[in-house]
Amino acid sequence: MEPSSLELLRLPWAEIERLCGLEVNDLWVGSLWAGAYRWGAWRRSPAQLLLIELLVVVLTGILALPLGLWVLRHLGLAGAAGDGAMPLGLSLAIAMGLVNLLRYRCLVQNRRRWRSLLLILEEVDRFHEALQAWELLGQLQHLPDLLPDLLPDLPPADRGNVATDGAALPEDGLPQYGALRTSPAGLEALAITRDTLVTGLLADRALRDRHRQSRSRYGDLVDHLDQNLATLNALEVSQRAAERAELLQDALEIGLAVRQNILSGPSVPLATGRSQQGGGLL
């Protein structure tokens, strides 16, 4: 396995950034202030991350110091805090609290929003580890060829033992390195893994972009949801009122028609009946 082939398989940061559309490094995605920490960042380098967090918290406090002083004065606490180090301490605490509260909220939100991307990036890290192991395997494979130069006094049989690290020698006494040989199938598997990761990064970006677009497209609808519901409600009420008005109109027309029939002649059949009955009785 040539190292140059492995280099071609590697996914550099610039390539990952181009694929996912966000700035990426071994600790965070996006930015340190308004991005998200990588899943494995705290596991990989806890001391470094702790130092960075500490510095960021203090630095944001210092840079937001005018804000802290303004809040202190606005709340009327500047005089109550005294003249010594207290106002500075209080202002720093207020500034650090306010700015870092917003920052952590942003970090947590992005961690949720970029969950799939963060998972893919962990897989990219594992892929790079596999590539490193593969490279090491290739170097070990070439070790017996280098041994005569490195250790000219070593007998050939021992060279084989050193190279295969305890692998059994064949009957003819020549060393076999089949266990260490990097096969083309393995290389193909690595290439397929790389393609899958690239597809994953692209798919995640497409989904994020689409989500953003749909949010902006239907944003107006969501923003005016209450207004739209009220309009719909008003339409329904209006329709019901129209139906009732129609019913009342029909009932009125029927009533009028009946009254008309009663007042005008057509009461004959009734009168006839009655007269017939009445006549009969009388």
Next chain:
Amino acid sequence: MNIFDSALRLLSDRPAFIAEIQDRKQLNQKIASLLLSSFIFFALYGLIIGSFHSWLQAISSAIKLPALYLLTLMICMPTLYIFNGLFGSKRSLAQHFTFLLSAAAIIALLLCGFAPITFFFLTTVTAADYSFFLLLNVAILALTGLFGVLFLYRVMKPGEEETADPSILKLRKTILRGWLLLYGFVGSQLGWTLRPFFGSTGTFELFRPRDGNFLTGVGMAIARLFGG
């Protein structure tokens, strides 16, 4: 990501680093690295100059010196960005910020270079030599500031490839020079507002009353040094 990565690259591989900023490569990482490393270097120098008075003054100066440089930068940055944008600059706000932070990091690195000298004088002079120590540090701060400003002018100077109109090119250079003067003026005034950084022989003071300005303060220190 290494906190000191960008600062070290500014020392060892400056042209490539500047080219990466021009190409907008890893700007957020550079900003984070430059901000944090500058903060550490400024705080370290602040700690040294503050320890001339007391440990309380040392802590106060370790906070105030980074605040002075980084706040000055943030106060002045919008002016430069908007004026450059008005006259045809295609650089983004993040690029402007990275260039300015690079200049701040250069100043911080130079101050760290002077730190052993300052520390030497700190251990050899007495409290009565306050004016000498003050003027020595004013000279160091001015010299490092000058180098930082020169670096900024060199990297931010508009090139002929940016605009074909020579009058616009000349105007943008004038704007940059004017802005650098403004940067120095704002910095000195903010420094005067945040003083003391060294602490005189009296009791510890967090801030001093707002009277006079930076130049009158330096003038008085010179008069005290030579007039006794």
